[in-house]
Amino acid sequence: MRHLPTLLMALMLAAAPAAAQQLRVGYVDMKVVLDRAPQVLAGRDQLDLEFRARNDAIEFQEKQMKVMEERLQKGDIAEDSRTRLERELRETRRNINRQKEDLRDELSFRRTEEVQKLEEQINQAVERIARDNGYDLILSSPVIYADPSLDITQLILDQLQQEYEADQREGSQR
Secondary structure, eight states: OTTHHHHHHHHHHHHHHHHHSOOOEEEEOHHHHHHHOHHHHHHHHHHHHHHHHHHHHHHHHHHHHHHHHHHHHHOOSOHHHHHHHHHHHHHHHHHHHHHHHHHHHHHHHHHHHHHHHHHHHHHHHHHHHHHHTTOSEEEESOOSOOOGGGBOHHHHHHHHHHHHHHHHHHHHTO
16 A cells, blocks of 8 residues: 555656647548549449449330320320320339339449448558558548548548559559
């Protein structure tokens, strides 16, 4: 018990440099990273190619539907033909709506899948920037407030750009 004051003093002296050292904090706006990272943009282009044929088919069906609607508006067709055309128009409209919903769902799923693949790479880029620049803590959005001077989003985007370019060079050498 009589060594307690000495022990407390030793602990305080040991903790003093750590307390005196200022904590270095950075902030990453993940929305900006996910909007601008070259890996994300390339993934979007890939998804556009993947889903373009289905989207074009839907657009073609919409044009056919418009022609049917115009034909009905003219009113110069027999009643039985009109009934058949109205039925075909309803079926086409339902089919288009179903296809659009399926396409939207699948595209959303694939976007999420692509972002999850990139999450690891983004996290590694953040860790690398933090270590290389002496950050003790990196926060990501959403946060209630972050001073703009803490924002290291551009550093992360630059790192991801370098990695993307390296991957492209490596891919072209294969």
